[in-house]
Amino acid sequence: MKKLLLTLALGSPFALLAQTNLYALIDKQADAIEQQVITWRRDIHQNPELSNREFKTAEKVAAHLKSLGIAVETKVALTGVVGILKGDKPGPVVALRADMDALPVVERVNLPFASKVKSDYRGEQVGVMHACGHDTHVAMLMGAASVLAGMKKDLPGTVIFLFQPAEEGAPPGEKGGAKLMVEEGVLKRHGVSAVFGIHIGSANEVGTVRLKAGSLQASADRFVIKVKGKQTHGSMPWGGIDPVTVSAQIILGLQNIVSRQVDISEAPVVISVGKISGGVRNNIIPEEVELEGTIRCLDPKMQDEVHARMKTTAVNIAESAGATAEVEVVKHVPITANNPALTQRMGPTLKRVAGEDNVIVTKPIMGAEDFSFFANEVPGVFMFLGGMKKGQDPKTAPPHHTPDFYIDESGLKLGVRLHCNMALDYLREGALK
Template sequence: MRKTMTASLLVLSTAAMAQPNAATINSGAAALQPKLVEWRRHLHQHPELGNREVQTATYIAAHLKALGIEVREKVGVTGVVGILRGGKPGPVVALRADMDALPVKERVDLPFKSTVTAEYLGQTVPVMHACGHDTHVSILMGTAQLLANMKKDVPGTVVFIFQPAEEGPPGNEEGGAPLMIKEGALDNPKVDAIFGLHINSQTPIGQIKYKPEGTMASSDWFTIKVKGKQTHGSQPWSGVDPIMVSAAIIDGLQTIVSREMELTKAPVVISVGKINSGVRSNIIPEEATMEGTIRTLEPNMQKQLHERMKKLVTTIAEAHGATAEINIDTKTLVTYNNPELTAMMVPSLVKAAGEGNVKLTEWTTGAEDFSYFSDKVPGIFFFLGGMPAGKNPKEAAPHHTPDFYIDDSMLDVGVKAFANLVFDYAALKAPATKKK
């Protein structure tokens, strides 16, 4: 036993000594900062909606090919996968960035402000990188360049995943992480671990935040159709009012949250965002339709919530003489950070951002389809600060808004994080690799 442990420690020590140190990695990343800004601002000025990132994909693919990286295009509609085979043996590590923009009109007065419009579900809409995906692409392009320049020292294989439609594909189209997985983004070579990041407009620039286990919520969208009996508004007793039944259902949904969910374990959110019913003020209609979203941070709670919602909706409707049906469509899973992997890799984040700049954070009820990748292989998803130094987070515009703003002067911290994760993961997994 002692002999085996000694051999493993020797392999780990040798791997650690053989790889470039953090100072070398970080200085290489810092040297790329001007290019990171250039790429990011070009992408910001030329945003494209989900499953329509044609020019973005071309821009990325040309960059990767120029670096001598193997490139697969049109994975998951417009996705790009780059494969860098390092000069040393080691695991297969994937790094992921999302590419799509949103139908939002930019209000921030920038020299590289977006004035782009596009068609979305039959309408002409303004398009803006209102969630920072332009910074994600820039950071991953920079990481690819840094690692390609260090190819002889790179252990194993690095897979660069540039993903379309993270915000959801339009209409009934397939897209996003599920489609990229379906089309082999995690195969050939088979990925051992995956890392992803998200810029945050309300986190101070240069900081990194992370959380083990559930870190971002699952996102379920639901539709409830209530059918009653139409009647004159002056004689409600002659019919069954689907609007009143809908109100009772909405109240009931909130009692599931407040009285049935173990909220000390993880938060739960049910929100009805849309109700359609009726045509005139003096006619009680026959039908009403509600649409909303569910957010959970624990997979078993998600399942339990779905079951309770289905039971409650039909029972309340029946109690009022109506009928109701509910359909729940899961858009994303819980974004889950493997706790063992997270504990193992936090020192790599510290190398990138510095002592005191890596902080444990709370979970968020926002959702990310990176969750599909980390459901297939162990993964870590972390947050990178993009708020200007000294700004009050409460005054910083949130994501998905016209005033969303990112300070791009420290994007190299993201490159440092990705690169250190690649090298350190390989060093820490070296004993297992040796045994194989």
């Protein structure tokens, strides 16, 4: 009776054994493919491509997936590649995501595979570099595809590989990224019920995984404020309405929203004015000044509240001086929120794969990530993988998007293992109820 109860509680002993064997198989195959993953990564690193221009990267990815017998869709959201690996056993559909684009940054790292690539960007020739580590994301997911394709007969469900273009933002006037993939129906078409994503971190120690349930990365919204006054001679400001001094008041007023009006004990908010333009010379008070900036929030209700308060503040400050202010807020990238139930469910998987002490609850990040467009459609979990040499002081690690950005490749194997184990455990346990 005792034995029967134990069997009922844990499932069949044979199933358990099979499961353990599959974990061991993943580890073995991840070991075997590690060097290949590093080779792919170096090749992609040396040949970086800007957002919506990931043509060669996409070709390499598609060729690799096809060589594994995985069904492939190309030109998804312009340059994206989607792989469909249907396991031989029935089960749900899970998606694993890697972004593929590089940045207009000139590489300064002394590496044999450093990028020397130049490309056209907004009409200028610029250096191009994988300065956010998306090259490692592509290589890790290609590795995971190899490992999972080798386990096809044991896979209880389908794995969708999302190789996504333009995470860093499509060029002006173009659509792109996760948003366009979702609009094109990539999740619905394949019946995806959950999505996982991994981002390498240049200042996180190799071997670590950092994540949190709920809001992990902020929303990024753009704003433009046009302040209209009345042009006059700089020596006689009373003869007109000065949009420069009004703009100065508005800039400070916006900071008062953050410090005085929203509950920052709930979640932080950042409003930054990044560009001010107006005027032609020292002794003319101009007719108009334009302010541009970015808004970062971690709570959707606060996000709406901040947008509304910004309008009230700018419009009323302008009015007090007889000027007008037009405020335009464009929602750009939503908050990246990890589904709490799915995050909790994956906890044991992450700890088994990375080691109990290496799974770290992180604080949220005010930078945005367009994985949010996927995670707003189906439950998603996003995490940061260590890419900094063990023992290095994180303060000395060059940040993402800089010319000295560097990734320690010994961290990549864990990424391959995480992808495979998360997919396998999710498929075995079934979709969230």
